Amino acid sequence: MAEALDYTDRPWLDPEAEPFIKVQSVSKHFGDFTAVDSVDLDIYKGELFCLLGGSGCGKSTLLRMLAGFETPSSGTILIDGQNMNDVPPYERPVNMMFQSYALFPHMTVWNNVAYGLRRDKVPKSEIQQRVDEMISMVELDQFAKRKPHQLSGGQKQRVALARALVKQPKVLLLDEPLGALDKRLREQTQYELMNIQEQLGVTFIVVTHDQEEAMTLSTRIAVMDTGRFQQIGTPTEIYEFPNSRVVANFIGNANMFEGRIIENGPDHVIVESNDPKCEFFVDHGMSIQEGTKVWVALRPEKVRISKESPANSSANTIRGMVHDIGYLGGTSTYRVQVDGDHMIEITSPNMMRPRDASPPIDWDEEVYLSWDASSSVVLTK
Numbered sequence: 346m347a348e349a350l351d352y353t354d355r356p357w358l359d360p361e362a363e364p365f366i367k368v369q370s371v372s373k374h375f376g377d378f379t380a381v382d383s384v385d386l387d388i389y390k391g392e393l394f395c396l397l398g399g400s401g402c403g404k405s406t407l408l409r410m411l412a413g414f415e416t417p418s419s420g421t422i423l424i425d426g427q428n429m430n431d432v433p434p435y436e437r438p439v440n441m442m443f444q445s446y447a448l449f450p451h452m453t454v455w456n457n458v459a460y461g462l463r464r465d466k467v468p469k470s471e472i473q474q475r476v477d478e479m480i481s482m483v484e485l486d487q488f489a490k491r492k493p494h495q496l497s498g499g500q501k502q503r504v505a506l507a508r509a510l511v512k513q514p515k516v517l518l519l520d521e522p523l524g525a526l527d528k529r530l531r532e533q534t535q536y537e538l539m540n541i542q543e544q545l546g547v548t549f550i551v552v553t554h555d556q557e558e559a560m561t562l563s564t565r566i567a568v569m570d571t572g573r574f575q576q577i578g579t580p581t582e583i584y585e586f587p588n589s590r591v592v593a594n595f596i597g598n599a600n601m602f603e604g605r606i607i608e609n610g611p612d613h614v615i616v617e618s619n620d621p622k623c624e625f626f627v628d629h630g631m632s633i634q635e636g637t638k639v640w641v642a643l644r645p646e647k648v649r650i651s652k653e654s655p656a657n658s659s660a661n662t663i664r665g666m667v668h669d670i671g672y673l674g675g676t677s678t679y680r681v682q683v684d685g686d687h688m689i690e691i692t693s694p695n696m697m698r699p700r701d702a703s704p705p706i707d708w709d710e711e712v713y714l715s716w717d718a719s720s721s722v723v724l725t726k
């Protein structure tokens with residue numbers, strides 16, 4: 346008998362799970378400009394879902410439609426089974442945290458957090474308890490009496506987060522929540538966000554244009570480009586199996602080769618690239634005609650670099666000359682010139698070596714680059 350599958354952490358794979366948020370063919374036009382172009386999206390309870398994409402691709406517009414600050418030109422948004430089209434922002438089970446934080450400058454931290462509960466006429470004793478708890482949770486106890494101008498960017502960010510969370514929304518929409526923070530604080534706050542999300546079980550939808558942030562935070566990512574979703578998937582799926590050049594280039598670095606399918610077997614395909622000249626043997630079949638133009642994406646960390654020729658294979662190997670070496674501590678980045686002036690980027694971990702040992706591969710050295718048959722990704726668009 347088949348074992349029951351556990352979908353707890355991956356509700357989107359569960360055929361029986363009902364999405365908490367359903368976006369159906371939603372578009373937004375501003376005059377004759379289309380900011381969001383007929384998108385479909387299902388988000389499940391407890392997800393930390395990232396909308397990722399370059400500036401102007403429509404992320405904030407989509408978030409604002411979920412919050413109710415913009416009306417879709419067409420399509421439907423359902424939250425918890427209820428059609429939101431005619432529901433005003435304050436009656437939706439969502440709360441939005443704006444990038445600018447929009448804190449009240451004349452109020453203390455405590456009063457900023459309490460504001461929404463007071464407006465909702467929550468009993469005083471309950472306000473006291475909920476605000477105190479929330480302020481502890483974001484570790485702002487010692488700042489409760491300060492005003493926003495007496496706080497750092499990261500502290501303000503946490504006040505805004507506390508203010509949004511204290512109302513116990515079922516969905517929290519965050520537009521570039523960490524945009525104003527420096528790298529260290531950003532990373533720390535990312536983990537705080539994930540902890541809070543786990544503790545409270547709120548569904549988060551986070552807008553960001555920072556791919557590392559999206560990779561760290563998310564259960565799933567939607568990669569957006571000019572108003573459409575290019576791909577929706579887990580961070581691993583999007584990184585390992587991008588479905589297009591746009592996604593492969595947007596998430597991480599990729600060496601990109603243009604070529605043609607010259608052989609298509611049941612369990613492999615061979616792609617020939619002419620410029621630079623090399624062959625890719627890929628260890629899975631594809632439903633694609635021989636002769637079709639494709640692109641091959643190869644991640645820098647999946648390429649091996651060596652001074653000796655790898656054993657007996659002409660495919661998945663290319664010769665070149667080391668043009669640049671960047672020492673980054675834990676890893677080194679090599680830029681290797683192949684077949685004319687094409688550059689291939691390789692990153693490789695720096696293993697433990699005696700500290701004063703000379704680097705094993707040097708500038709201007711002739712090297713072989715090679716990769717596994719499972720390492721390259723064939724893209725058709």
Ligand SMILES: Nc1ncnc2c1ncn2[C@@H]1O[C@H](COP(=O)(O)OP(=O)(O)OP(=O)(O)O)[C@@H](O)[C@H]1O
Nearest residue numbers: 375378380398399400401402403404405406407554
């Ligand atoms: N009220 C508006 N009127 C006209 N055009 C608008 C309006 N709001 C947004 N746009 C346009 O819609 C497009 C998408 O805007 P949006 O704010 O959603 O982008 P974004 O993905 O959030 O970008 P960023 O990362 O820069 O914040 C942009 O080209 C923008 O100029």
Ligand SMILES: [Mg+2]
Nearest residue numbers: 404405406520
């Ligand atoms: Mg935006």
